[in-house]
Amino acid sequence: xxxxxxxxxxxxxxxxxxxxxxxxxxxxxxxxxxxxxxxxxxxxxxxxxxxxxxxxxxxxxxxxxxxxxxxxxxxxxxxxxxxxxxxxxxxxxxxxxxxxxxxxxxxxxxxxxxxxxxxxxxxxxxxxxxxxxxxxxxxxxxxxxxxxxxxxxxxxxxxxxxxxxxxxxxxxxxxxxxxxxxxxxxxxxxxxxxxxxxxxxxxxxxxxxxxxxxxxxxxxxxxxxxxxxxxxxxxxxxxxxxxxxxxxxxxxxxxxxxxxxxxxxxxxxxxxxxxxxxxxxxxxxxxxxxxxxxxxxxxxxxxxxxxxxxxxxxxxxxxxxxxxxxxxxxxxxxxxxxxxxxxxxxxxxxxxxxxxxxxxxxxxxxxxxxxxxxxxxxxxxxxxxxxxxxxxxxxxxxxxxxxxx
Numbered sequence: 001x002x003x004x005x006x007x008x009x010x011x012x013x014x015x016x017x018x019x020x021x022x023x024x025x026x027x028x029x030x031x032x033x034x035x036x037x038x039x040x041x042x043x044x045x046x047x048x049x050x051x052x053x054x055x056x057x058x059x060x061x062x063x064x065x066x067x068x069x070x071x072x073x074x075x076x077x078x079x080x081x082x083x084x085x086x087x088x089x090x091x092x093x094x095x096x097x098x099x100x101x102x103x104x105x106x107x108x109x110x111x112x113x114x115x116x117x118x119x120x121x122x123x124x125x126x127x128x129x130x131x132x133x134x135x136x137x138x139x140x141x142x143x144x145x146x147x148x149x150x151x152x153x154x155x156x157x158x159x160x161x162x163x164x165x166x167x168x169x170x171x172x173x174x175x176x177x178x179x180x181x182x183x184x185x186x187x188x189x190x191x192x193x194x195x196x197x198x199x200x201x202x203x204x205x206x207x208x209x210x211x212x213x214x215x216x217x218x219x220x221x222x223x224x225x226x227x228x229x230x231x232x233x234x235x236x237x238x239x240x241x242x243x244x245x246x247x248x249x250x251x252x253x254x255x256x257x258x259x260x261x262x263x264x265x266x267x268x269x270x271x272x273x274x275x276x277x278x279x280x281x282x283x284x285x286x287x288x289x290x291x292x293x294x295x296x297x298x299x300x301x302x303x304x305x306x307x308x309x310x311x312x313x314x315x316x317x318x319x320x321x322x323x324x325x326x327x328x329x330x331x332x333x334x335x336x337x338x339x340x341x342x343x344x345x346x347x348x349x350x351x352x353x354x355x356x357x358x359x360x361x362x363x364x365x366x367x368x369x370x371x372x373x374x375x376x377x378x379x380x381x382x383x384x385x386x387x388x389x390x391x392x393x394x395x396x397x398x399x400x401x402x403x404x405x
Contacts, residue, residue: 055118056118
């Protein structure tokens with residue numbers, strides 16, 4: 001006679017303490033992340049792997065010594081770590097008890113019910129090595145390439161002279177923004193002397209470059225990247241990035257309609273070129289910041305700074321991804337860069353110090369405050385620079401001063 005399921009049932013126990021089982025159940029599934037984006041009707045799903053399968057045993061103890069058995073089972077359940085469970089249906093396994101309840105009723109003397117919830121102990125697989133810096137650098141390079149290709153396809157100065165004149169003026173304003181930012185620190189950063197020459201070269205060849213949009217945007221992207229990447233401080237680089245964005249964004253949109261209110265092909269082309277220039281330059285500026293973040297093991301000075309810069313860059317990318325007229329290639333590249341930025345900054349930010357505010361009752365030298373706050377007077381210059389104090393001999397009284405925890 002063949003075995004039946006009843007014959008295959010095994011006596012249940014946990015850590016050697018026996019009990020009876022009348023019901024068992026389990027639940028599982030897949031971990032699916034749903035990514036929704038601002039201004040977009042669609043969404044993406046991402047399979048993050050299988051869920052931990054959670055099981056439940058409805059167990060009971062019965063007999064004149066059920067109370068002793070109950071105490072033994074409770075000690076086994078509450079012991080730290082994984083324990084060996086002999087499951088009546090599934091056999092021997094190593095499990096961790098995640099939750100349990102027990103119940104005793106005077107109407108059922110000599111009887112105690114347990115509901116045990118557990119998950120199987122699983123040897124954690126070593127995750128595939130993840131280099132978030134390299135992933136960010138790759139996503140930035142891809143986004144820059146896609147943005148430059150899109151610009152070359154959208155930018156067109158053929159037709160009326162007004163179109164090329166308009167594009168030249170817009171690009172001239174962008175070069176002025178680059179010169180302004182570059183000039184602020186030219187005296188301190190020798191590397192930026194070369195950037196100034198590159199900016200001048202684009203300006204001198206602008207009439208020819210607008211006829212070759214791929215070369216034009218490639219040259220501009222190189223200058224923006226060099227400018228942002230030349231800063232030794234992420235704070236200074238982000239300030240420069242912020243000023244560049246102010247110069248690259250459209251402040252006075254070109255009206256597609258002429259004076260008589262009729263939309264013309266010439267003015268439409270002028271407006272589209274304006275948008276193409278602005279969009280491409282803003283994206284390459286974000287790429288410049290992403291490259292800077294990817295190139296350093298710890299680019300940030302504090303947790304607050306990391307989160308603030310992360311949010312600003314992600315907001316800019318979201319705005320571009322939600323723009324009208326972008327291609328799927330642009331959208332996908334921007335989305336990948338968002339994800340890579342988020343992962344990289346989330347990886348490096350947790351180990352950073354937090355900023356807190358302190359006040360001094362009377363003006364004291366930064367040397368004294370650094371010793372008082374950090375126990376290290378050598379950090380006086382850092383303290384003065386963080387708070388924008390020009391004379392470190394006088395840290396102002398009654399004013400909130402930033403220090404790292």
